[in-house]
Amino acid sequence: MRSSPHSKTFAHGVHPPECKDDTSALPIRQFPFAPVQVVPLLQHLGKPAIAEVAEGQEVVRGQRIARPDGFMSVAMHAPVSGVVQRIGLAPAISGRMEPAIFVRPFPGSTQEPAQGRPVDARTATPEQIIAAVQEAGIVGLGGASFPTHVKLKLPDGKRGDTLLINGAECEPYLTADHRVMLEHAADVMAGIPFLLKATGTERAIVCIESNKQDAAAVMRAAIPPGQPVSVEVLPVKYPQGAEKMLITAILGREVPSGGLPIDVGTLCVNVATCAEIGQLLPRGAGIHERVLTVGGPGIRKKGNYRVPIGTPLRFLLESVGYEPDLTRVFLGGPMMGQAVSSLDIPVTKGTTGVIGFTARETGNVAEQREHPCIRCGYCLEACPIFLNPSMLGLLARNEQHQRMADDFHLMDCFECGSCTFVCPAHIPLVQHFRISKRAVRRAKAAGK
Amino acid sequence: MSSFDKTLEIRSSPHILSGNSVSHIMLHVVLALLPVAAFACYAFGLTALLSLCGATLACVGTEHLLCRLNHKPTTVGDWSAAITGLLYGLTLPPGLPLWMIAIGGVIAIVLGKAVFGGLGQNPFNPALVGRAVLQAAFPVSMTTWPVAMAEGRFSGLPNSLLTLPFMTPRYDGVTAATPLSAWKFDHQLASTSDLALGFTGGSLGETCALLILLGGLYLAVRRMLNWRIPVAVLATVAAFTAILHWSDPARYAGPQFHLFSGGLMLGAWFMATDMVGSPMTHLGCAIYGVVIGVLTVLIRVWGGMPEGVMYAILLGNALVPLIDNLLQPRVYGTARKKKGVAA
Numbered sequence: 001m002r003s004s005p006h007s008k009t010f011a012h013g014v015h016p017p018e019c020k021d022d023t024s025a026l027p028i029r030q031f032p033f034a035p036v037q038v039v040p041l042l043q044h045l046g047k048p049a050i051a052e053v054a055e056g057q058e059v060v061r062g063q064r065i066a067r068p069d070g071f072m073s074v075a076m077h078a079p080v081s082g083v084v085q086r087i088g089l090a091p092a093i094s095g096r097m098e099p100a101i102f103v104r105p106f107p108g109s110t111q112e113p114a115q116g117r118p119v120d121a122r123t124a125t126p127e128q129i130i131a132a133v134q135e136a137g138i139v140g141l142g143g144a145s146f147p148t149h150v151k152l153k154l155p156d157g158k159r160g161d162t163l164l165i166n167g168a169e170c171e172p173y174l175t176a177d178h179r180v181m182l183e184h185a186a187d188v189m190a191g192i193p194f195l196l197k198a199t200g201t202e203r204a205i206v207c208i209e210s211n212k213q214d215a216a217a218v219m220r221a222a223i224p225p226g227q228p229v230s231v232e233v234l235p236v237k238y239p240q241g242a243e244k245m246l247i248t249a250i251l252g253r254e255v256p257s258g259g260l261p262i263d264v265g266t267l268c269v270n271v272a273t274c275a276e277i278g279q280l281l282p283r284g285a286g287i288h289e290r291v292l293t294v295g296g297p298g299i300r301k302k303g304n305y306r307v308p309i310g311t312p313l314r315f316l317l318e319s320v321g322y323e324p325d326l327t328r329v330f331l332g333g334p335m336m337g338q339a340v341s342s343l344d345i346p347v348t349k350g351t352t353g354v355i356g357f358t359a360r361e362t363g364n365v366a367e368q369r370e371h372p373c374i375r376c377g378y379c380l381e382a383c384p385i386f387l388n389p390s391m392l393g394l395l396a397r398n399e400q401h402q403r404m405a406d407d408f409h410l411m412d413c414f415e416c417g418s419c420t421f422v423c424p425a426h427i428p429l430v431q432h433f434r435i436s437k438r439a440v441r442r443a444k445a446a447g448k
Numbered sequence: 449m450s451s452f453d454k455t456l457e458i459r460s461s462p463h464i465l466s467g468n469s470v471s472h473i474m475l476h477v478v479l480a481l482l483p484v485a486a487f488a489c490y491a492f493g494l495t496a497l498l499s500l501c502g503a504t505l506a507c508v509g510t511e512h513l514l515c516r517l518n519h520k521p522t523t524v525g526d527w528s529a530a531i532t533g534l535l536y537g538l539t540l541p542p543g544l545p546l547w548m549i550a551i552g553g554v555i556a557i558v559l560g561k562a563v564f565g566g567l568g569q570n571p572f573n574p575a576l577v578g579r580a581v582l583q584a585a586f587p588v589s590m591t592t593w594p595v596a597m598a599e600g601r602f603s604g605l606p607n608s609l610l611t612l613p614f615m616t617p618r619y620d621g622v623t624a625a626t627p628l629s630a631w632k633f634d635h636q637l638a639s640t641s642d643l644a645l646g647f648t649g650g651s652l653g654e655t656c657a658l659l660i661l662l663g664g665l666y667l668a669v670r671r672m673l674n675w676r677i678p679v680a681v682l683a684t685v686a687a688f689t690a691i692l693h694w695s696d697p698a699r700y701a702g703p704q705f706h707l708f709s710g711g712l713m714l715g716a717w718f719m720a721t722d723m724v725g726s727p728m729t730h731l732g733c734a735i736y737g738v739v740i741g742v743l744t745v746l747i748r749v750w751g752g753m754p755e756g757v758m759y760a761i762l763l764g765n766a767l768v769p770l771i772d773n774l775l776q777p778r779v780y781g782t783a784r785k786k787k788g789v790a791a
């Protein structure tokens with residue numbers, strides 16, 4: 001079932017070591033409940049949900065416990081049957097304290113998930129599907145955490161023709177999407193009709209990197225007869241999972257600077273998101289757990305786990321065990337993942353993985369001395385959107401943030417980290433750019 | 449468990465690096481140059497060994513001293529000064545007095561690199577700056593060429609090498625014109641195989657084109673030099689001289705002579721490709737290579753000097769900021785035909 005060799009991909013990019021072998025063959029396992037599950041009200045881009053349970057109230061697993069606050073918000077569901085211990089502040093990955101609902105599980109409960117009103121892709125209208133997706137609390141599970149129903153509601157006057165199901169999973173170490181495709185192919189195929197119908201797109205393409213040929217074969221075999229679905233295998237390259245790169249790789253279309261995929265008639269939905277839709281909507285249920293990879297050299301029992309939303313990292317790491325010299329934990333892959341400052345941060349809907357590094361891996365990076373830019377041009381060749389990171393780096397050093405944005409397209413940088421990865425002078429390029437982008441945004445907000 | 453919290457580092461992504469480093473790249477350039485240096489020692493004997501060591505020591509020592517004077521950690525470990533020294537040494541005529549070699553080496557680092565702010569800031573190839581200054585200061589010594597493969601080259605040193613500082617060297621061995629000047633001034637053509645294999649006179653590293661090619665290809669494969677530069681330089685020289693030769697074979701030597709003679713190979717593969725002094729985009733590198741190729745032929749054929757590679761590269765270096773500015777890559781998702789940096 002090998003796909004014919006072809007060179008569909010995007011320009012530039014990098015090849016970090018894949019490091020997926022430790023976990024890619026491990027089936028998804030259910031993760032136990034923590035003594036207290038902490039469900040943040042803001043797990044997505046947009047407005048926090050509004051809690052609709054009270055302290056001391058009993059909740060059933062999968063029951064809605066917070067309702068969306070307007071369109072740019074999604075519902076939250078109880079990850080476990082139990083009692084609401086309190087509603088208070090919990091640390092978030094942003095470094096701030098955010099409101100969250102603390103749920104203590106009932107030890108004796110069967111933990112049978114609650115069901116609601118089923119939605120059928122054949123009979124539901126697009127509006128009904130979009131409302132159901134919001135009600136199910138679904139956000140982009142690929143890490144972006146953008147509310148999926150907002151994406152599905154096309155702006156007035158826009159039309160899409162192609163839906164890309166993103167199974168690229170180009171970040172090293174992460175294998176959760178790979179396992180979802182292998183083990184939940186039927187859910188993915190059940191989710192696609194909802195997405196097609198909601199957006200009025202005509203066809204869906206499942207996009208998979210060539211290091212997951214087995215997943216491609218399973219997905220191909222799972223396509224129901226007559227469905228406008230195909231599978232494309234792409235050469236392995238980072239950051240192919242980025243929406244813009246994927247669209248260019250598959251369709252040869254280029255999303256305009258500052259624009260959205262729909263501007264070129266395309267929508268991208270992560271494969272795990274699609275599987276959740278296919279799984280939850282027919283049962284009228286809400287998202288209360290997700291599949292993620294727990295791995296990296298600092299982790300003992302590596303694997304792909306179905307983890308209840310709101311599981312604190314401390315519980316997660318203690319359950320799987322970690323090496324004594326674990327020095328860094330980050331959520332997501334090593335290229336774009338965010339390092340955590342506190343282990344009280346819970347797993348959220350956007351957590352694609354929990355990766356632990358020991359002093360050995362982090363030491364390698366930390367010991368590298370920064371040199372001046374030697375103008376090698378490697379960063380220009382790495383940047384998938386053709387920026388000039390070397391020049392941006394010089395300007396950032398002089399704090400010319402506005403000039404970076406005006407003349408060198410700083411705001412087009414989506415912080416993939418490829419430039420920093422390749423720089424032989426060890427200049428923290430993307431780290432500079434994050435600071436500069438923040439400065440430009442702040443200046444713009446102040447100028448309004 | 450709070451102790452566990454404290455040991456966690458918060459660094460922003462990426463959490464992994466490619467493992468490449470400046471010193472790694474530079475070290476490989478040095479390694480690629482070693483066969484060329486070894487051949488120079490074979491062809492010119494002890495003289496070459498002493499000259500190359502002297503040149504390298506002068507550059508590395510100067511770099512180290514400057515860092516010390518500025519109270520900064522030494523940058524000798526990045527190997528860039530060693531490359532400068534070795535390259536500079538390879539451009540020198542064998543038997544050049546050691547005191548001149550030392551002066552040139554100091555100049556290469558001070559005027560070629562340090563005054564601009566050190567590694568990465570120098571617009572010109574430091575090795576060539578050192579050599580150019582020597583050429584201007586000591587035109588006679590810099591164009592006196594002992595023959596290669598001389599008898600007794602491993603047993604003794606020429607007097608000229610050990611000339612006391614600020615004294616004019618006396619050449620006692622056999623000297624001869626380089627193939628380029630022999631052609632330019634006397635119209636004698638050296639055989640291509642002698643040129644390619646390095647059996648002709650010339651500066652230390654100018655001689656064995658094949659070894660230079662080998663080292664250059666190694667670096668190109670490892671992506672430590674942009675192959676577009678040497679290919680553009682050499683193709684341009686070949687095409688240009690081929691046209692000239694075709695128009696008047698008696699007046700103009702053919703492309704194979706030009707390709708393999710003088711410093712062209714060493715310059716194209718190891719000096720024009722210096723990352724700091726070359727453009728950042730592939731297209732820029734190709735254009736830069738063509739410019740250097742054209743200038744080389746212009747100087748060789750119509751200039752006052754037999755060899756023009758050095759000045760061609762320095763001029764090419766000077767054009768790099770312009771090339772880079774005009775050839776900013778087109779940013780993803782922006783209009784196809786946008787020039788420069790206009791917003």
Ligand code: SF4
Pocket residue numbers: 382383384385386387389412413414415416417418419420429430433
């Ligand atoms: S400049 Fe931005 S988009 Fe380009 S490689 Fe660096 S982080 Fe990625």
Ligand code: SF4
Pocket residue numbers: 372373374375376377378379380389390393419422423424425426427429
């Ligand atoms: S990769 Fe680093 S050293 Fe090379 S050009 Fe870019 S910023 Fe400069």
